[in-house]
Amino acid sequence: MTGPTTYRMPLGESLTSGPWSRLMLRALVIGAALVGMLGVRWTGAEPDAVLSLVVAALAVYASTRPDSPIGVIVVGIIVLNWFFVTDASALGWSVVPALCVLLVHAGLAALSVSPPQSALPGPFLVRWAMHAGVVGVATVVVWALALSLGGLDQPGHVLLTALGFVALVAVAVVLGQRAAVKDV
């Protein structure tokens, strides 16, 4: 006696067989990663085609396994590529890779929330789009502030910078401890 075959979703199948909502999010992640890599061309720098292909491949894999550390590697390469290929004069274009990094992160996070076979409901996508829009606006505000403050030409202060960074880390630690207390 034989019955229907067992349904499984291997990697190759999961690339193309997901619901449309997931396929669109995957395309968004891969496209944003590529734009983040190739966007350095607008600053006058030459993008590394091989590295861009590697990032695209990693983005494809990360979009099929969104709840994995591969996403960190993808956004890490985009940031480091920008850091090494451009210089401080590229501040005017930095909002583009920043928004691309946001899209990659938000897309992977949204994909990781639900099982690989599951369709993403409309209200769920709308909420994620709204949240990403809020963060995008915050990024544009910071970019605008950086552009306006960049014209001041004031020398930096090492001590104040270090203190600010320590304060930021302290806030992160306090928030983390609050989270740990909630667990108990």
Next chain:
Amino acid sequence: MRVSARLRRWRPTHAHVRSVVGGISTLGLALITHRPDLVVMATPFVVVAVWGTLTRPSSEPVPSSRLGLRSLREGESTYLHYRVTDTSGVHAVSAVIRYSPWLQIQPVRRAVTVHVDPAGDHPVDVSVGVRAVRWGDHRVGPGALAMTSSWGAFRYGTIPMQEERLLTLPAPVMFDNRAPSPHPQGLVGLNRSARPGEGSEFNTIRPFQVGDRLRRIHWPSSLRTGGLNVTATYADHDSQVLVIVDATNDIGRSDGIDGAESTLDTTIRAAAAVSEHYIRRGERVAMRIFGAGNPTVHSAATGLAHLRRMLAALARTVPGGTYEKQELNPRYRIDPGTLVIMMSPLVSSVTLRRALALASHGLSLVVVDTMPTTVTHDSDEAGAVTLAWRIRMLERRVEIGQVTSAGIPVVDWRGPGSLDQVLRDVGRRAAAPRLAHR
């Protein structure tokens, strides 16, 4: 189901780690190298990391599961409900159901994600449709539930959910039989007795006797003859039916209610249809399932509760796969006059010998051949199985001929009316005198 404490708390996800690590490292790099463009690039990470951390849920969701119906018929559907309480701070609930043979899950990918209002604390229901396509005692699940917070930063679970049992009774196949039972023996029922008595079927008009009911007086003939005459009737008696089910083998491909039938599919559905037909007519029906991994015996009784017990036993039938240790001539404790209906694909000669043994006791026996026409072994590439199957089918044809020549009717199962002609023949033959071993 016990869930480890590690799963029963909110844990940061890879997404949250990515935002925290990305934010701190990019911001640190920007500060060290005096690059304001890196501050811009760090902004999305920092905002998302802070947002995710600040909205970390403190609730402890409690999941539970239930089936809409615990028992249904083949082809019918119900829902599996996962309910989660204490959902404050939860943004999404996801559920995955394991593949189960003979169950169609809606959505077909067996995974659901539900959007949750994080401000509310009301229970969240995640429901999936379940359609049973084959009889049996099925397991729905096990499944898994996971709850996530804003930005997918924290996850509660994955919580394994216990499987639910769904008893799927054989489909109510249309079966009708207009032929009377050969030996009605009971006190009440729909079958016309051979003897006069209280009933509804006209027998004759005879003179009034003491004890006759006044409403039986036939006034037209009484006026003509000048004496009281009454209408006599045949008694209405019920009969006892024994359904014997051969569950030794399950041969052929089964695609459930919508596709091809295996031998056991046809046998079980036929037995269910015949049992249901006679129970609804008010007869007493007994059942024996032999050759199964879980042989079952049900004494003769009537009523819907008895029908339900028999259908449940049929649904739980597991093919035994062996004829060894089977008693060829077991004690059936059958009342005289019982109509015995044996459902079998007649693959083994043991079944036919069993039929011969039953008939030698003088019982009215009908063998129903439940071998589907779709069962073949033509796809066997080597050809050996195909050849063996054809040889066995030829032998089977000879054995059926021998049984038929011994006076035991063998009929193919064709649904409604399958037994009409053969039961009429059995009834006529039952009226004739004969010799039998007792």
